Amino acid sequence: MLRPSAFHEPHPEVISVPKLRSTAAVATTMSALAATSILTGPSAAEPFSTTACALHRTEAHHSEGVDAWNPAYTRPVGSLDAVLIFLSFPDATPHTTPDELTADHFPATSRFFQQASYGRFTLRPHPLKRWLRMPKPSTAYAMKRDWSETDRAAYLRDAFAAADRQVDFSRFGVVYLVADPDAPGVDSDATKVVNLDTPERLDGTDVRRVVTVFERHPPDRLVLAHETGHVFDLPDLYHRPTDGEGDWDTYVGDWDLMGSQFGLSPDLFAWHKWKLGWLDPRQVACVRGTSATRLTLEPLAAGPGVPVRSAAGAPAFGLGGGTKLAVVRTGPDSALAVEARGSAGNDRTACRQGILVYRVRGDVESGAGSVQVVDAHPRSQACWENSVYPPLADAPLALGESFTVPQDGVKVEAEGRTASGAWTVKITPELPG
Numbered sequence: 001m002l003r004p005s006a007f008h009e010p011h012p013e014v015i016s017v018p019k020l021r022s023t024a025a026v027a028t029t030m031s032a033l034a035a036t037s038i039l040t041g042p043s044a045a046e047p048f049s050t051t052a053c054a055l056h057r058t059e060a061h062h063s064e065g066v067d068a069w070n071p072a073y074t075r076p077v078g079s080l081d082a083v084l085i086f087l088s089f090p091d092a093t094p095h096t097t098p099d100e101l102t103a104d105h106f107p108a109t110s111r112f113f114q115q116a117s118y119g120r121f122t123l124r125p126h127p128l129k130r131w132l133r134m135p136k137p138s139t140a141y142a143m144k145r146d147w148s149e150t151d152r153a154a155y156l157r158d159a160f161a162a163a164d165r166q167v168d169f170s171r172f173g174v175v176y177l178v179a180d181p182d183a184p185g186v187d188s189d190a191t192k193v194v195n196l197d198t199p200e201r202l203d204g205t206d207v208r209r210v211v212t213v214f215e216r217h218p219p220d221r222l223v224l225a226h227e228t229g230h231v232f233d234l235p236d237l238y239h240r241p242t243d244g245e246g247d248w249d250t251y252v253g254d255w256d257l258m259g260s261q262f263g264l265s266p267d268l269f270a271w272h273k274w275k276l277g278w279l280d281p282r283q284v285a286c287v288r289g290t291s292a293t294r295l296t297l298e299p300l301a302a303g304p305g306v307p308v309r310s311a312a313g314a315p316a317f318g319l320g321g322g323t324k325l326a327v328v329r330t331g332p333d334s335a336l337a338v339e340a341r342g343s344a345g346n347d348r349t350a351c352r353q354g355i356l357v358y359r360v361r362g363d364v365e366s367g368a369g370s371v372q373v374v375d376a377h378p379r380s381q382a383c384w385e386n387s388v389y390p391p392l393a394d395a396p397l398a399l400g401e402s403f404t405v406p407q408d409g410v411k412v413e414a415e416g417r418t419a420s421g422a423w424t425v426k427i428t429p430e431l432p433g
Contacts, residue, residue, distance in 0.1 A: 053286035053327035053335055055362035062235035062366040066275045072208065073233040074173050076113065076121040077277045082174035082228075084127035085163045091137035092183035096217050101178055102127040104217060105224040112225045112257070115345045116268050117278045118302050123228070126172065131180070132162040138185030143214060145189035152194065156210065160200055169202040174231055176224070178213040190214045191223065193230040222261035234258050234272055235366030252373045253392030255341070255356060260388045267301045267346035269371065270325035270339040271360055285326045292428040297338070297355070298322045299421060301345035322422065328429050330408050333363040336374075338412060340423040341396055351383035354396030355414045355425055357405060376403040376412075399423075 057065030069075055084105075086098045106125045113123050135158055142151040159177050169175070179186045191214050199206035211227045230236075237259035238248045254263035256272070273279050287293050326338040337358050343350040357374040364370040376397045381390035397403055402413040409430055416424040 051286075052288060053284075053329045055333060055335055055360065058333065058363045060363050060365045060370070062230070062233055062370070063362055064235065064271065064275070064360050064364070064370045065362040066271070069277075070233050074231065075277055076117065076123070076232045078120075079122045079124060080173040081124050081126055081171055082176060083167055083169075083172040084125060084176045084178055085159070085167060086128055086131050086178050086180075087134050087159055087162065088131040088180045089134050089136070089138035089183045089185070091139060091185070092180055094131055094180045095182045096180075098127055098129055098131065098178075101181070101217060104215070104219050108222065109225045109228060112222060112266075112346060113228075115302050116273065117276070120278050121276075123174070128166060132166060134158050134162060138180070138183035141185060143179075143185055143187040143190040145187070147190055147192075152212075155212070156194065156196075156200075160202065160207075164202060167203075169207055170205040174228065175207060175210045176213055177210055181215060181217045186214050188214050188216050188219075191227065193227050220261055222257060222266060226257050226261045229258050229268075232276060234268075234275075235370050237371050238367070239369065240367060247389060249389035249392070251369050252358070252371055253389040253395065254351065254387055255358070255373055255392070255395070256371070257346075262388050264383060264387055264393065265341055265347040265350040267341075269337065269358065270300055271337050271358075271371070273300075274325060279324055280321070283321065283324045285323050287326055287328045287427050287429055290428075290430045292426055294415070294424065294426050295323060295326060296418060297326060297340040297423045297425055298324055299340045299342035299344065299423075300324055301342055301347040326425065326427060328408075328410055328427065330359075330410075333361055335360050336405060336408060336410055338425065338427060340425075342421070351387055351393040352396050352398070354398045354401075355412060355423060356396045357403070357412055359408075374403075374405050376401065 051067060054067045055065045057063045057068050057070060074080065084098070084102055086101065088094050102125065110123045110125065113121050141155045142148065143155070191212065193209055193211050195209045196207070199208045209231060211224070211231065213224065215223055235258060237252045237256055239250050240248060249260055252259035254260065254265045256269045257263065257266040258268070258272070260266070270279065274284055285295055324339060328336040330336055337360055339356055340354070341347060341350060341356045342353050357376065359372045359374060361370050373392050373395050375392055375395045377394045380394055382394035384390040387393040397412060397414040399414055399417060402411060404411045411428040413426040414423060415426050418424065
């Protein structure tokens with residue numbers, strides 16, 4: 001199934017932008033979470049007190065390593081303020097208003113993160129109320145998907161200059177530059193997160209990355225949530241064909257927002273929720289040894305509406321605070337992840353429910369297959385009329401089914417359901433022979 005091209009970003013997602021001003025970068029420090037790599041021990045599903053299955057963060061762009069947080073990125077825990085700056089051009093009169101364009105993306109973007117984080121993260125938008133005029137016609141910036149560094153730097157330089165007197169950048173952790181969608185030079189394929197080699201110094205703060213938004217009105221569904229995920233160090237999970245033709249969704253299909261904002265089950269993988277700090281260590285189980293291990297997995301997504309909270313007022317975790325992710329270490333930089341996917345919250349339009357298995361690589365670049373869903377039903381497909389990739393739409397194990405992961409020799413069995421809706425799963429890490 002082909003998708004509109006506005007979503008796809010060139011690989012790699014990082015765009016090096018020449019220095020916009022002569023400024024010195026401010027050093028940023030952040031405490032890292034220590035982890036050790038332990039690949040031996042008794043067969044057991046144990047919490048991550050030993051971090052035995054935590055992949056190391058590598059130099060790969062948007063590495064899926066979870067043993068330490070990359071201090072160059074803001075971690076989305078607590079509240080974060082975002083500014084929306086609306087840019088018009090001399091060669092066009094906007095047909096929309098800033099309020100209309102804000103409504104294209106909010107509250108949908110904030111709601112997505114609120115539900116995905118179980119209430120642990122709130123993104124607060126602060127849109128400007130009027131257009132800011134760029135000094136050059138929209139066509140002068142030569143916007144396109146694989147935008148040249150020179151043209152992109154010129155656009156950013158003029159956008160920062162136009163906004164500097166109107167915006168106190170020190171107040172905001174996320175910056176959205178929203179272009180007039182009806183200007184003749186605006187190309188929706190150019191929507192992207194731009195990482196600055198040299199941070200832009202504005203109002204006493206370093207702006208290290210911005211989201212350049214060139215979406216149509218109305219835009220692609222959840223496109224801004226996807227781009228904001230990059231601001232938090234999440235990788236692209238789609239596969240960009242080298243010739244531009246063919247399927248983009250062969251890696252993860254519908255199963256994560258960073259693969260497709262059109263997905264039927266776009267909630268973030270439990271691995272990403274662990275990486276972002278939305279799962280407690282006790283909610284991640286490391287399956288070790290070679291004997292069979294049984295454990296109970298709660299469905300990944302929180303229910304609809306306001307996230308569930310405990311009696312003490314603290315954020316709860318969907319059906320409770322139980323295990324959301326099981327991990328089997330398969331190599332120095334690889335692991336299998338096992339989670340339960342349902343039809344609630346961000347996954348309310350899911351094609352299939354069940355136990356989803358996927359491979360994770362900590363040493364693979366964004367857009368190169370750092371996560372790949374394992375298809376438990378490789379000879380069938382589902383929801384062909386609205387899935388982004390029907391061959392993976394029925395990837396999860398249904399109740400009573402079992403599957404042995406090719407190459408890794410790990411057997412996963414969906415044995416039962418509890419009264420609360422959690423799944424009882426049996427995992428045998430290494431099958432003999």
